[in-house]
Amino acid sequence: MTIAITGATGNIGGAVAHALAAAGTPFRMLVRDPSRAPELPGAEVAVASFADVDASRRALEGVDLLLMVSGAEAEDRLAQHRAFVGAAATAGVQHVVYTSFAGAAADATFTLGRDHWATEQAIRATSMAHTFLRDSFYLDFVEDLVGEDGVIRGPAGDGAMAAVARADVARVATEVLLHPSAHLDRTYDLTGPVAITLAEAAAIVSEVRGRPVSYHEETLDEAYASRAKWDPEPWQADAWVSTYTAIAEGVLAPVSGDVERVTGRRPMILREVLEAR
Template identity: 50%
Template sequence: MTRTTTATIGITGVTGHVGGAVSRALEERGVAHRLLGRNPQRFDSRVAASDGLLESASLDFSDPERAAESMKGLQTVFLVSAAETAEREAQQLAMVGSLSRAGVERVVYTSFASPSPTATFTFARTHYATEQAIERAGLEHTFLRDNFYLDVLPLFAGEDRVLRGPAGDGRVAAVARADVADAAVAVLLDPQAHTRGAYTLTGPESLTMTEVAQILTRVTGQQYRYEAETVEAAHESRAVLDPEPWEMEAWVSTYTAIASGELAEVTQDVRELTGHAARSLEDVLRQR
């Protein structure tokens, strides 16, 4: 194993599924990197056991000045998008400024499939704005445009194992989080080969919500079904949870984005980046 001992890569979202998997894969390959998180003390034992391979520093999307200090000396940052809040877009745009002030040369950003200012899914608009800010800042970049996560589709079901929402007969080419992590590692290990690249990461098939329910039923042995709602009914059924307006729109637009066809495209980008086939929903469920 070739070991790199000077950290020039920073990883955000290290306590999450994707950022954590990317960090572990780099560590296994002997690639030094800096763990960037709100509570870097959580990484103390891991850093101490790494024999100088790992560093840690504080990064909070709500504190862009400190984030800039924490990223100094890094050439590349794997930027996992901020938590879903009303301030998400403002925080991500501020983080782009932090990257520039820190002197970071390159960002690998977890964006979203079909980003645009008029995207149906509300957070796809936030990702579009962030991509545009990265380009305006003159940062070298690679955009990993993830579809919805296969790992999260089971959570669309309520306790009664019914998936409810205004997705109609629309299809979604959801991707496994593990495949997103594998793709990110491939880019980070050879970033110049992917400069200015934008990859739409999907699973191997495009599924309706009815088909998702059928696969869940087959794999788990429990009965799932999809119940289509109108947009109005979707707002009414979720109102009992008293969400904030931005949260309600994000929830409902998750389904209307599927209905729109914007998330139906299946690509080969996972295979192109990783060299292996994309995992299916059945693969993800069986691995769990």
């Protein structure tokens, strides 16, 4: 079985690429910039972007199993995803493993969750088998929410999130790629082992880093106003703010055991992620 992966220059795709190489499994990396592709034993490089249908089709010729790591946030990301899915189906790919988002739905509170749902539907509409990895919020990103003043600000209320480590997502993806027949047409909810509020997350960051970190609840108006200094496009501002409102509504609170069921290993907690950085 020929395996291809996207996102090999990023966090999750890169971790999967290194894991496959360590396992002695040959694979193909689809990258936009070949100079950034990691040099790994058993790996070949093909150049393509999601939006370039012809290049994607050529890059995927002869591929049976594809890890499709969702593309970088962009206003046209869904159009890029749909183009790439069509190219994969035309190229003869048999099975797509796609990194989606927890609570993906047509009316998801987190606006980008709607794009993930639409991408899932595009894959389902083909003859390709699928495995959807619905990742929760990333634990790795929690520390990046802390402002220069040591405050996490957002309209998350006292909602909790069962955030997951990128390393655990990569471990699940690797297991699926190594044993795909056991995961055909399955959807996995990838979460951490416990749900925490942003106030609890701030306290953990503060303790591990040895500096004061706190959480301040914003109103919706305050959230949009405090992010205006970055001059985001409307879709980006909506995505940023709806990350917090999804937490407030409890969308990200459910804890799943899928990471451990697939990998046999308990998923990481925030403290472990911070200490590993």
